[in-house]
Amino acid sequence: MIPETKTLAGRFPGDFVFGVATAAFQIEGATKTDGRKPSIWDAFSNMPGRVYGRHNGDIACDHYNRLEDDLDLIQSLGVAAYRFSIAWPRIVPEGTGPVNEKGLDFYDRLVDGLKARGIKAFATLYHWDLPLMLAGDGGWTARQTAYAFQRYARTVIARLGDRLDAVATFNEPWCSVWLSHLYGIHAPGERNMDAALHALHFTNLAHGLGVSAIRAERPDLPVGLVLNAHSIYPGSDDAGDRAAADRAFDFHNGVFFGPVFKGEYPERFLSALGHRMPEIEPGDMETISQPLDWWGLNYYTPMRVADDPAEGSDFPATVPAPPAGDLRTDIGWEVHAPALGDLVRKLNADYTLPDCYITENGACYNMGVENGVVDDQPRLDYIADHLGVTADLISEGYPMRGYFAWSLMDNFEWAEGYRMRFGIVHVDYERQVRTVKKSGHWYAALAGQFPKGNHREG
Ligand code: FCB
Numbered sequence: 001m002i003p004e005t006k007t008l009a010g011r012f013p014g015d016f017v018f019g020v021a022t023a024a025f026q027i028e029g030a031t032k033t034d035g036r037k038p039s040i041w042d043a044f045s046n047m048p049g050r051v052y053g054r055h056n057g058d059i060a061c062d063h064y065n066r067l068e069d070d071l072d073l074i075q076s077l078g079v080a081a082y083r084f085s086i087a088w089p090r091i092v093p094e095g096t097g098p099v100n101e102k103g104l105d106f107y108d109r110l111v112d113g114l115k116a117r118g119i120k121a122f123a124t125l126y127h128w129d130l131p132l133m134l135a136g137d138g139g140w141t142a143r144q145t146a147y148a149f150q151r152y153a154r155t156v157i158a159r160l161g162d163r164l165d166a167v168a169t170f171n172e173p174w175c176s177v178w179l180s181h182l183y184g185i186h187a188p189g190e191r192n193m194d195a196a197l198h199a200l201h202f203t204n205l206a207h208g209l210g211v212s213a214i215r216a217e218r219p220d221l222p223v224g225l226v227l228n229a230h231s232i233y234p235g236s237d238d239a240g241d242r243a244a245a246d247r248a249f250d251f252h253n254g255v256f257f258g259p260v261f262k263g264e265y266p267e268r269f270l271s272a273l274g275h276r277m278p279e280i281e282p283g284d285m286e287t288i289s290q291p292l293d294w295w296g297l298n299y300y301t302p303m304r305v306a307d308d309p310a311e312g313s314d315f316p317a318t319v320p321a322p323p324a325g326d327l328r329t330d331i332g333w334e335v336h337a338p339a340l341g342d343l344v345r346k347l348n349a350d351y352t353l354p355d356c357y358i359t360e361n362g363a364c365y366n367m368g369v370e371n372g373v374v375d376d377q378p379r380l381d382y383i384a385d386h387l388g389v390t391a392d393l394i395s396e397g398y399p400m401r402g403y404f405a406w407s408l409m410d411n412f413e414w415a416e417g418y419r420m421r422f423g424i425v426h427v428d429y430e431r432q433v434r435t436v437k438k439s440g441h442w443y444a445a446l447a448g449q450f451p452k453g454n455h456r457e458g
Contacts, residue, residue: 005442008384009449011391017120017402018447019081020074020424021360023127023171025057026411028087030064034102037093039129040139041414044187055417061409062432064106071113073425073434074408078448081120083359083404084110085127085171086160088152095131096148104159111163120165122359122404124226125153125210127171128186128414139188140176140199143278146206154213161218168296168359169210172228173203173256185415193314197277201284204259208287215290225260226296226359229253231343235306235321244307247316252303253347261351263289272315294401296359299386301329302339329382331364331413331420337385344393344400355399361386362406364413364420374426374437383424383439387446405443409434 025041045056063070074082088095090103107123114121126149134145153169161167170176180186181196190196207225214223230252234241247268250258254266263285265274304321323334340361347353363382367374383405394400410423418429424440427433436444 004384005446005449008387008391009446011388012394012450014450016394016400016450017081017357018443018450019079019083019120019122019402019404020077020408020443021083021122021404021406022063022408022411023085023124024087024090025060025085025127025129026407026413027061027063027409029058029060029062031056031058033064034090034106035093035100036087036090036103038132039087039089040132040135040187041129043132043135044189047189050187050189051415052417052419055412055419057412059429060412061427061429066432067106067109068113070408070434071110071117071119073436074114074119075117077408077424077436077440077444079119079444080447080450081122081165081402081404082114082408083122083124085124085129086156087129088126088149089129089131091156092148092152093131093133095134095145096151099155104156107156107160111160115163121163122166122168122357123156123160123164124168124171125149125156126169126176126206128176128180130187135188138198140181140202141195142198143202143205146202146209149206150209150213153210154217157214157217157221161214161221164221166222166224166294166357167214168224168226169207169214170203171226171359172298173200173207173225174228174230174252177203178252193273194276197273200255201278201280204256204288205284207260208284208290211290211292212287222293224292224294224296224354224357226298227253227256228298228300228360229257229343229347231299231302231339231346233302233304233321233324233339235304238307240307241305241321244305244316244318248303248305248318251316257347257351259285259288260292261289261353269315292354294355294357295353296357297344298360298406299340299343299358300361300363301333302336304334329364329378330366331416333364335363335382337382337389340386341389341393344398345396348398355401357402357404358386358390358400359404360406361403362422362424364422366419366421369426369428369435372435374435376437376439379424379437380439380442383443
């Protein structure tokens, strides 16, 4: 096992960052502790029919109460960095209004604990847990929410910014916009194009306002945005399917990459749906397109699309096309590592992008503990293959600076609840016992060859 990781390690530059990632709502639990108030995910998961088994985040991995042990766990994996998110409903529990010092104290302890262990802190400000009170004013469909986010961002950075190594405004706006307001799968469970188009522009605006807030507090803190860009393939070689794939690219990627990296929404998208968007006020596009220090790519699986034969369907007018192969993870997602490479090449051809971290990559396999071990070889293979593609990209000259395995540990997998496991560490939710899986041991062996972020030669 060790020689394999040695060969792989040799393909990365000495300062490549190996890390692990989580998000607040998925691991923290303690949803009513120390002044936290509900988020839209608390409300959503408490409604029948939204989340598998009506699971919720009340306890999750009980990370809030087990912080020190979990930090020791991260340290034991030998990784250089930890990507986590900050829960807005702990910091400004009502979205606007009073700041909750106890919420800030928790992240103070988290960041200090990382520093004490020599681990870099990569914080995400918004990983989907919008304070529920803001939903009363329209949530992300209201322009006001973007300004509330700006204030929250400034509050966090004023307190923690001196000890963060990097900060991202948003995690996967595709999910908090389309999946949450158009497809109805994530909170708030809306299925409405007009609502989604409002959420789109106000999320982009909030990102830009957030960048300004962060820079006003700490001009030197590297600021980025984490996008789950889609690697899109046409279902066939037909002109119709190829055009469908181009439209899908605009809709799933272009509406985020365009505004942020070019200062404009894609033309085809605007001509189809622009009239249903909220007013784009003077200065919005400049705010949204401020240069970033880095961007994060979350990648799991390719998207395959075909032309929608139905008359009059909304842009992008596509339907899903079948996967190219049989290999799927336990959540049903096609495994196809080359799509990661194709995606990074295509995005760099279309946009001028800064340094890139793969901020999430990993696989769902649900095997449990047997005789004290978790044999999750397919997850190990998945991570190794995607790291191989990442190394190819580096050799082609793309600025890939780091990789974060999703996830540090099994956790609340949103609409799938606890039944879908992505951890490189297993969590027994009944007893809150953590068991490092085979993939976790392997990843530790790899990361261990980059002590303190420097590759050990030879
Ligand atoms: C991503 C999310 C992350 C996790 C993985 C599996 O979309 O950012 O929280 O749920 O998928």
